[in-house]
Amino acid sequence: MDGDRCLPDERAQQGSGPAVIPVLWRLGSMDGAQTRLHEALKTEVVKKLDGDGLEVALVELQHGRDDTSYSLHVCPSSYTADGAQTTDLLALAGFQRGRCGFLTGRECYAKDVDETLDPEVFAPAFVRAYGAFRQAEHHLETCGILLDLPEGWGFFRGRHSRRRQRGSPGPSGDGHTSSRRERVKDASDERFAYVFTWIEGGRDRGWTTHYRPMPLPLSPEVRATFDYLGLREFEQCPEFDFAQCFWRFVAFENDDAIVESNAGFAHRGFDSHATHFSAAIERLLEVHRELVPFGMSFLHPIATSPTGTSMPEPSGPRPTLLREGSVPYAYDVAISFAGTERALAEKLAERVRAADFEVYYDDFSPAHMWGKDLIVYFDDIYRRRSRYCVIFISKEYVERVWTNHERRSAQARALQERGREYILPVQVDTTELPGMPPTVHRLQLKEHSIERIADLLIQRLRQRG
Numbered sequence: 001m002d003g004d005r006c007l008p009d010e011r012a013q014q015g016s017g018p019a020v021i022p023v024l025w026r027l028g029s030m031d032g033a034q035t036r037l038h039e040a041l042k043t044e045v046v047k048k049l050d051g052d053g054l055e056v057a058l059v060e061l062q063h064g065r066d067d068t069s070y071s072l073h074v075c076p077s078s079y080t081a082d083g084a085q086t087t088d089l090l091a092l093a094g095f096q097r098g099r100c101g102f103l104t105g106r107e108c109y110a111k112d113v114d115e116t117l118d119p120e121v122f123a124p125a126f127v128r129a130y131g132a133f134r135q136a137e138h139h140l141e142t143c144g145i146l147l148d149l150p151e152g153w154g155f156f157r158g159r160h161s162r163r164r165q166r167g168s169p170g171p172s173g174d175g176h177t178s179s180r181r182e183r184v185k186d187a188s189d190e191r192f193a194y195v196f197t198w199i200e201g202g203r204d205r206g207w208t209t210h211y212r213p214m215p216l217p218l219s220p221e222v223r224a225t226f227d228y229l230g231l232r233e234f235e236q237c238p239e240f241d242f243a244q245c246f247w248r249f250v251a252f253e254n255d256d257a258i259v260e261s262n263a264g265f266a267h268r269g270f271d272s273h274a275t276h277f278s279a280a281i282e283r284l285l286e287v288h289r290e291l292v293p294f295g296m297s298f299l300h301p302i303a304t305s306p307t308g309t310s311m312p313e314p315s316g317p318r319p320t321l322l323r324e325g326s327v328p329y330a331y332d333v334a335i336s337f338a339g340t341e342r343a344l345a346e347k348l349a350e351r352v353r354a355a356d357f358e359v360y361y362d363d364f365s366p367a368h369m370w371g372k373d374l375i376v377y378f379d380d381i382y383r384r385r386s387r388y389c390v391i392f393i394s395k396e397y398v399e400r401v402w403t404n405h406e407r408r409s410a411q412a413r414a415l416q417e418r419g420r421e422y423i424l425p426v427q428v429d430t431t432e433l434p435g436m437p438p439t440v441h442r443l444q445l446k447e448h449s450i451e452r453i454a455d456l457l458i459q460r461l462r463q464r465g
Contacts, residue, residue: 034098036063037071037110045102046070047119052127053078053086056119057102070115072122073100075108079156084137087151087161089130092298093291097155107155114295122294124376129290132283139280144250144269145229175199175208175247176234183239187274188214194277195239196270206251207266209273212240224299225284289330293384332461333424334360334386336406338396341428344450345392351454357461360386375405382409388421389413390457393442394428411435424460426453 040061048057055075062068074095076086090109091097100108137147154161179201186195195210211231213222226233226246237245250269254261288297333352337345349361360381382389389410397403414422425433427442443453 034096034110036061036069037073037096037112038098038100038102040069043102046115048102049119049123052123054123054126055103055108056123058113058117058119059102060115070113070117071110072113072117072119073102073108073110074126075100075103075105076155079153080134084130084133084147084149085151085153085156086126086130087155088149089126089133089287089298091150091161093296097151097161109155111296117294124373125290125294129287132286132290136280136283136287139276139283140229142269142272142276143280144265144272145248145280148228148230172203174234175232175249176237178202178204185270186239187270189274189278190214191278191281192273193240194270194273195245196267197239204249204251206249207270208247208249209270210234210237210239211246211248211277212237212243213246221285221288221299222281225281225288228284228299329387330358330385331360331381331387332357333388333390333457334381334410335390335392336382336397336403336410337392338394338400338403340396341392341394344426344428344445347450348390348454348457351451352457352461355458355461357458374402378402378406379409382406383413388424388457388460390424390426391433392426392428393431393433393436395431397428398431398433407433407435424457 040063042062044060046058046060048055050056053076055077057073059071059073060068061071072095074090076090079085079087087097087109093111095109095111097107097109099106100110102108140147148163150161150163152162153159176199178199180199182198184196184198184207186193188194191214193212193214195212197208197210199206199208211226218226229248231246231248234245234247236242237247239245250262250266252261252263252266288299291297335345335349345361346363349359349364353359353361353364391397391407391410397407410423423436423440425436425440425442427444432438443456445453448456
């Protein structure tokens with residue numbers, strides 16, 4: 001690899017993929033937008049870090065007396081032997097590949113950002129987003145759906161980026177209207193109904209997979225996710241009593257009886273939908289949830305919805321989803337407590353979860369915490385990911401190290417709410433909570449049973465729903 005690049009041989013990390021090779025293409029001239037990301041009359045690196053496979057820098061660029069901008073520069077230092085690369089997600093999130101004088105190498109991916117963006121917060125969030133993106137890719141490929149990947153390995157191999165297009169060509173028609181149409185099979189999960197049909201007529205010959213969310217309407221985020229996946233909307237689908245559906249088409253390939261056609265591929269993909277498609281949508285929403293606090297997403301356009309939810313609501317408990325509105329919550333409520341109050345916290349969590357709300361309670365997700373940096377993880381939960389935070393205030397709570405980390409994160413969020421309630425305190429004894437004024441109303445455990453407190457919390461969540 002070129003020694004000036006951010007991926008010299010000793011730092012290039014990958015699994016079983018091919019070795020990193022030297023730069024083979026000339027760096028072209030940048031357009032005006034790219035130039036503004038990298039060049040100015042005066043530049044200053046505000047913050048720079050290197051870790052988790054990413055070199056990241058926030059740069060201030062002064063173009064004139066009253067013209068200052070900020071750009072974020074990212075140079076990935078690892079790649080995988082197959083599938084989506086970090087460069088693909090960077091490009092999908094709006095970063096542009098170009099020459100860079102702020103990082104170790106000659107190139108990076110850069111994007112115009114707000115001056116408040118903190119690289120130390122962005123970097124781990126992006127790593128999480130990329131992990132979710134890879135999981136979504138696996139689920140979708142099992143369903144026979146290929147993600148549109150714009151970059152590939154070009155950056156790592158010193159070559160031009162090469163886009164991976166979706167495999168099967170689309171139909172010439174609408175995927176429904178045909179001289180011959182046959183319903184082959186159907187399936188469903190908690191979120192979607194699926195129908196697999198064969199159509200043959202005119203220039204089209206192949207299979208249409210129909211998707212019916214249960215129920216509609218969808219949120220803008222899920223609609224944008226469908227758009228990214230290439231799912232089209234059809235208003236009067238005969239497979240669902242002429243109600244709306246979303247659909248995709250797989251063209252039949254290879255009429256030669258000697259060589260196997262793609263029929264097996266098409267059928268296996270459909271058969272996997274009931275166990276993999278909803279999980280893929282969840283992971284893609286998780287990618288969006290990680291990126292959107294930084295003004296980024298791979299979903300375009302991003303809008304907030306006054307009605308509907310991010311995924312169709314199932315009849316049973318729902319998995320973690322984006323909540324309604326502009327703030328991407330993963331949990332309706334997070335519970336912060338000391339070990340002495342675990343029994344109370346568990347009763348509260350179980351009762352609220354039984355009412356079909358998302359609750360963060362540590363024993364609900366022990367495997368998810370395994371191997372994570374818990375300081376970062378808990379800060380994310382109590383400062384960003386929850387609509388409300390219930391704190392059990394006790395002497396033990398104030399004295400514990402971890403509960404104080406949680407408290408500080410929750411209070412930082414409460415400050416951002418500018419007077420709107422976020423922390424819902426439950427007073428276990430007479431201990432004062434640092435940073436909480438005595439005028440904030442607390443539910444006294446000596447006056448209310450934990451069941452009554454849970455019911456009041458459910459009432460509050462429904463009022464805000």
